[in-house]
Amino acid sequence: MRHLLQQAGLAEAVEVDSAGTAGYHSGESPDARARAAGRRFGVEVVGRARQFKLGDFQRFDYVLAMDRSNFEDLSELAPDLEARAKVRLLRSFDPSSSSGASVPDPYYGGEDDFDDVVRICLSACKPLLEHLQREHRLGLP
Secondary structure, eight states: OHHHHHHTTOTTTOOOOOOBSSOTTTTOOOOHHHHHHHHHTTOOOOOOOOBOOTTHHHHOSOEEESSHHHHHHHHHHOSSHHHHHTEEEGGGGOTTSOTTOOOOOOTTSOHHHHHHHHHHHHHHHHHHHHHHHHHHTTTOO
């Protein structure tokens, strides 16, 4: 998403962060295979792992889950209906994805699996960016 925002000249207008529902990778860099897959698509995968915090519901307008399990965990963690409404599956923004589709976990797979995840994420993030531009009038006169 950061890559697309940068290309659109909106990197300063939207804060993007990544967090997991479990904290066992906290502080670690992204998986080397994920970084390599990103590079193959011209996307820099950066950051440090952190665990999602309750305060993130106030900090962010959108809380996007990669898969159904994390969607359910985040939904249960939401302190109220307003916070719960922020939780969406990332692929829900991709009109070519089926309802309730998850981003597959490539961890136990090979290079092709990581490439597939990058493709899937880009396919969802492009319409997400369009949604943000429409809904929040980003980059529009």
